[in-house]
Amino acid sequence: MRVEHLTKVYDSGSRSQVKAVDDVTFHCEPGEIFGLLGPNGAGKTTALRCISTLLKPTSGTVRVGEFNVLEHEKEIRARIGFLTSEMKLDGFFTPDYLMGYFGRLNRMSRKEIEARKEILYDELRMEEFIHRKIEKLSTGMKQKTAIAISLVHDPEIIVFDEPTNGLDVITSRAVTDFLGKQARQGKTVVVSTHNMSVAEKLCDRFGILVRGSIMDMGALEEVLKRNSADSLEDVFFGYILPAGEDDR
Amino acid sequence: MMLEDCLVVLRKELRRTFTDRRTLFFLVVLPLVMLPVIYSVMHGMGKAKMDKLASTTFTVYVCVEKEDLDGADPFIEAISSLNADLVIIDPVGLDEAVRRVEDGKVDLLVVLPGGLDRMLETFEPFDVAVYYNSTSDLSMYAFGQVTGVLDDLSGGMATDRLIDMGIPAEVMTVFTVNGTERDYDLSPAGGTAVKVMAMLLPFFVLIYLFANSMKVGLDIVAGEKERGTLAIQLVNQVDRIAIVLGKMGAVMAAAVAGAVSSVTGLLIATRYFGDVFGGSGTDVSKVSIGTVGILQFAVVVVPLAVMIAGVILVISTYARNEKEGQGMVMPVYIVVMIMGIASMEVGDSAPPWMILVPVFNSLVVMGNILTGDARWSDVLVVSFTSILFSALSVYLALRMFRSEKVLFRI
Numbered sequence: 187m188r189v190e191h192l193t194k195v196y197d198s199g200s201r202s203q204v205k206a207v208d209d210v211t212f213h214c215e216p217g218e219i220f221g222l223l224g225p226n227g228a229g230k231t232t233a234l235r236c237i238s239t240l241l242k243p244t245s246g247t248v249r250v251g252e253f254n255v256l257e258h259e260k261e262i263r264a265r266i267g268f269l270t271s272e273m274k275l276d277g278f279f280t281p282d283y284l285m286g287y288f289g290r291l292n293r294m295s296r297k298e299i300e301a302r303k304e305i306l307y308d309e310l311r312m313e314e315f316i317h318r319k320i321e322k323l324s325t326g327m328k329q330k331t332a333i334a335i336s337l338v339h340d341p342e343i344i345v346f347d348e349p350t351n352g353l354d355v356i357t358s359r360a361v362t363d364f365l366g367k368q369a370r371q372g373k374t375v376v377v378s379t380h381n382m383s384v385a386e387k388l389c390d391r392f393g394i395l396v397r398g399s400i401m402d403m404g405a406l407e408e409v410l411k412r413n414s415a416d417s418l419e420d421v422f423f424g425y426i427l428p429a430g431e432d433d434r
Numbered sequence: 435m436m437l438e439d440c441l442v443v444l445r446k447e448l449r450r451t452f453t454d455r456r457t458l459f460f461l462v463v464l465p466l467v468m469l470p471v472i473y474s475v476m477h478g479m480g481k482a483k484m485d486k487l488a489s490t491t492f493t494v495y496v497c498v499e500k501e502d503l504d505g506a507d508p509f510i511e512a513i514s515s516l517n518a519d520l521v522i523i524d525p526v527g528l529d530e531a532v533r534r535v536e537d538g539k540v541d542l543l544v545v546l547p548g549g550l551d552r553m554l555e556t557f558e559p560f561d562v563a564v565y566y567n568s569t570s571d572l573s574m575y576a577f578g579q580v581t582g583v584l585d586d587l588s589g590g591m592a593t594d595r596l597i598d599m600g601i602p603a604e605v606m607t608v609f610t611v612n613g614t615e616r617d618y619d620l621s622p623a624g625g626t627a628v629k630v631m632a633m634l635l636p637f638f639v640l641i642y643l644f645a646n647s648m649k650v651g652l653d654i655v656a657g658e659k660e661r662g663t664l665a666i667q668l669v670n671q672v673d674r675i676a677i678v679l680g681k682m683g684a685v686m687a688a689a690v691a692g693a694v695s696s697v698t699g700l701l702i703a704t705r706y707f708g709d710v711f712g713g714s715g716t717d718v719s720k721v722s723i724g725t726v727g728i729l730q731f732a733v734v735v736v737p738l739a740v741m742i743a744g745v746i747l748v749i750s751t752y753a754r755n756e757k758e759g760q761g762m763v764m765p766v767y768i769v770v771m772i773m774g775i776a777s778m779e780v781g782d783s784a785p786p787w788m789i790l791v792p793v794f795n796s797l798v799v800m801g802n803i804l805t806g807d808a809r810w811s812d813v814l815v816v817s818f819t820s821i822l823f824s825a826l827s828v829y830l831a832l833r834m835f836r837s838e839k840v841l842f843r844i
């Protein structure tokens with residue numbers, strides 16, 4: 187998957203325009219986990235929404251194989267599993283029902299859905315709660331459900347917006363382990379996070395996104411070396427604080 | 435394919451709406467029982483009041499000259515047969531008695547004219563004055579009771595006179611009007627009750643179409659936006675039109691369910707407690723619009739439900755969250771309610787162009803269907819305008835569903 191010169195400007199009527207993503211370019215190969223690391227308002231969600239066809243890029247594009255978000259929305263949607271941040275699934279339904287529903291929305295047959303359920307329930311250890319109403323589930327169970335739903339159609343590309351936000355260390359670990367396993371199975375994984383330890387542990391490579399622009403990009407050691415810093419946190423603050431206040 | 439997708443969405447939304455007990459209660463049970471409960475309370479209160487009045491002893495002053503006491507006897511006897519405390523007073527105390535009726539200390543004042551005895555003997559007509567106080571329920575009730583027995587007394591005395599003169603009593607009655615037990619009301623369906631129904635029923639249909647559309651429709655899009663679940667439903671193989679139509683179908687189903695159960699509730703309420711609105715219970719049982727009427731009703735109500743569901747869906751799609759949606763719906767709701775009240779006011783006398791005003795025209799024609807004088811041409815025009823506006827709102831909702839500016843408005 188390649189993101190090429192992606193720019194997104196929100197045009198909120200008469201008010202000033204917001205350039206949420208500014209000329210962002212990166213790529214992510216099968217088997218790789220790429221992280222978009224940035225503070226609140228950096229443009230992470232916007233970039234991921236462009237990748238998952240929910241928003242049209244103002245300029246630039248996203249390519250998946252021979253497909254292009256500008257022209258092949260359907261084909262790209264079939265290949266992408268998208269998870270929005272802070273999603274609250276309808277508490278009335280059970281995880282099992284929603285799996286079926288989203289499977290149908292992805293035009294899967296009953297048999298395909300059942301087969302896929304079995305795999306995901308097992309990998310995410312969901313068996314014990316799939317028939318319980320979502321309102322009765324813990325935050326961790328809900329997040330697992332959301333993850334399973336977004337991957338029901340077995341997409342090649344996984345695009346998760348802050349997948350570990352608000353989770354305790356145990357569930358957070360379960361999610362990152364799961365994503366690691368997906369990558370090892372050959373999936374292309376793109377996640378956003380503002381959490382540096384997640385970025386350090388989970389991502390093979392990451393881009394530091396600040397005010398819509400990628401400041402630096404690469405594997406952890408590369409980035410640390412390039413910035414002659416000891417930790418990702420130092421690098422991060424280096425980019426966030428305006429130059430004058432930077433007393434490192 | 436499109437239809438199949440649409441059904442997938444519709445089935446999920448229907449399940450969400452109609453299998454949740456709490457939602458079901460608000461959508462179906464409440465409109466069904468609300469009117470019967472209100473009516474039965476009103477009916478119960480009305481009946482309790484009548485019972486109370488009937489069992490309360492009222493005070494009647496009868497003003498009569500001392501020398502007329504003999505002639506006053508039958509009057510006093512007649513009034514005494516009622517549940518009344520009767521006090522005979524002399525004309526000297528008349529002013530005081532009037533004041534007491536004014537103050538509500540005495541319920542009724544009957545003044546027999548001076549020279550009563552003589553006038554009775556000479557067959558000279560005279561007038562009996564009955565003073566009452568309309569601010570007091572008991573006084574009004576006593577007035578009705580006392581004038582009733584006095585009328586009977588007058589008739590009875592006249593008959594007695596004729597009999598004394600050797601004339602048979604039958605001569606007194608030249609003819610009666612509607613004097614037998616038969617039902618003389620030949621209106622095609624039940625008289626006043628139908629008129630009341632023709633006014634109320636469309637209004638209730640409208641209220642519940644709107645209330646239920648609002649309840650379901652705001653959650654179904656704005657609510658999903660707020661929870662973040664709308665976005666993930668848009669990243670798949672299904673076209674957005676299927677999602678819009680599926681959701682709209684569920685809103686419409688909720689609207690129609692509410693309309694049906696509120697109509698049922700209204701029928702039950704008027705059947706058993708109809709006297710609340712002046713019609714009698716038996717009258718209402720005759721409200722029957724026949725197969726053609728039911729068909730016409732459906733041809734008007736279903737497109738109306740689609741239109742209202744569509745309008746709510748447009749608002750719901752534009753709103754960022756349910757709360758904002760509620761705020762935006764309120765003005766529309768008020769306009770619609772004003773139309774509802776206006777339609778009750780104008781009734782048949784609506785100017786012809788009003789047949790093109792959506793919502794309003796449906797209400798007027800629904801009323802006409804109930805009174806049995808709706809023309810098919812009107813029914814079809816109304817249905818057509820509703821369908822037109824429905825199509826417009828579906829188009830708008832779809833445009834909005836395809837616009838990232840609307841879906842991700844902040």
Ligand SMILES: Nc1ncnc2c1ncn2[C@@H]1O[C@H](COP(=O)(O)OP(=O)(O)OP(=O)(O)O)[C@@H](O)[C@H]1O
Pocket residue numbers: 196197198204205206224225226227228229230231232233380842843844
């Ligand atoms: N729908 C929208 N309309 C207008 N401006 C928007 C919209 N969504 C986001 N923005 C603006 O774009 C910028 C980037 O927002 P975005 O949500 O992409 O950031 P983020 O990195 O995901 O932040 P967070 O960590 O808070 O989720 C912000 O300045 C935000 O105010």
Ligand SMILES: [Mg+2]
Pocket residue numbers: 230231232271347
């Ligand atoms: Mg975000």
